[in-house]
Amino acid sequence: MLIDEFDYPLPKNAIAQRPAVPRDRCKLLVLDSEDGSIKHHIFYELSDYLMPGDVIVLNDTKVMHARLHARKETGGKLEVLLLGNNGNLFNCLIKGKVREGTKIIFERYAGKNTEYEGNENNGADGSRGSKGNSGEDGGGGRAEVEGVVVEKEGGKCIVEIPLSMEELEEMGEMPLPPYIREEVDKETAEMYQSVFAREKGSVAAPTAGLHFTEEMIEELKSKGVIISYITLHVGIGTFMPIRSRNVEEHRMEAEFYEISEKVAEEINRASSRGANIVAVGTTAVKTLESSSSDGEVRAGSGWSDLFIYPGYEFDSPITSILTNFHLPKSTPLLLVSAYAGKDAVMKAYDEALKRNYRFLSFGDAMLIIGRAHRG
Incomplete structure (x- = not known):
């Protein structure tokens, strides 16, 4: 067939x-x-x-609010989709080039009104996040959290992150499908x-x-x-x-x-x-x-x-x-x-x-x- x-x-x-x-x-x-x-x-x-x-x-x-936005030490942007975890080891899909040993920097309190969009063809999973609204102000109160890629196989990675799933979800966004192209606010998401x-x-x-x-x-x-x-x-x-x-x-x-x-x-x-x-x-x-x-x-x-x-x-x-x-x-x-x-x-x-x-x-x-x- x-x-x-x-x-x-x-x-x-x-x-x-x-x-x-x-x-x-x-x-x-x-x-x-x-x-x-x-x-x-x-x-x-x-x-x-x-x-x-x-x-x-x-x-x-x-x-889950499973989409996170991060960067490498070099400043390159990354998009991380959390698939599950065993303690501090997280199964992820990552949009962006990484390898075993790559350090990933997450911002614990991101600024308001930052929209990110996955790539329908080349993204980690093709989904996208809603318009962010997790910070108390436009840029203050940020704290960096560092993770590291401990294993990579194909498109999937295991990343060690010193936070719980609940803490990461507080930083994350609803992963919307890639074909939702219009700007989406938090309430709609x-x-x-x-x-x-x-x-x-x-x-x-x-x-x-x-x-x-x-x-x-x-x-x-x-x-x-x-x-x-x-x-x-x-x-x-x-x-x-x-x-x-x-x-x-x-x-x-x-x-x-x-x-x-x-x-x-x-x-x-x-x-x-x-x-x-x-x-x-x-x-x-x-x-x-x-x-x-x-x-x-x-x-x-x-x-x-x-x-x-x-x-x-x-x-x-x-x-x-x-x-x-x-x-x-x-x-x-x-x-x-x-x-x-x-x-x-x-x-x-x-x-x-x-x-x-x-x-x-x-x-x-x-x-x-x-x-x-x-x-």
């Missing part, structure tokens, strides 16, 4: 630069994957497709976090969940819809393009996931009643598929490098997927094509573009319904 089969023209003006305000006022395209029919709604009308006892599965991961995020550990947002407001979640609960939370920490693989010509040759980066006994029981019980199980986002789909066997969700945690593309046999009790509109030739696009069929998805994308839907992270939503459990 060739990756070029999943290409489509995406105009720059179709890429959302800011989220809808309120969040739930974005558009919602509804695709019935059984007959290919398409309907158009506003996101808050999602409840029209849900009945009491149905389950919405949300990923409650929280995006924080909308790259879902209202229900609580388990810190992601370097990118599971964007399908960004559309929910607290009020909408409470209204769904009042209707009798069950809200279940799973966790999958979105890793650097979300930035990585498929470079192989053949889809089957691509390999996913492993990501940590966790499902509680309570949530597994909620989903399985609802599924046995014939209720609708809506996975919100491709990360929720990946989590449920990674933890399911014979159509039932198993509680537990682990690391998943599951790659879902057309031809994949779904084994979880998912009956619907709520998702955003994804980049051409991307792994999320392959996943939804595996679920709904490539032709149906491409037809829906074409209609969405004609109707001026907004695409990607801050864009509009898509509900894929009508395909029951297959496994």
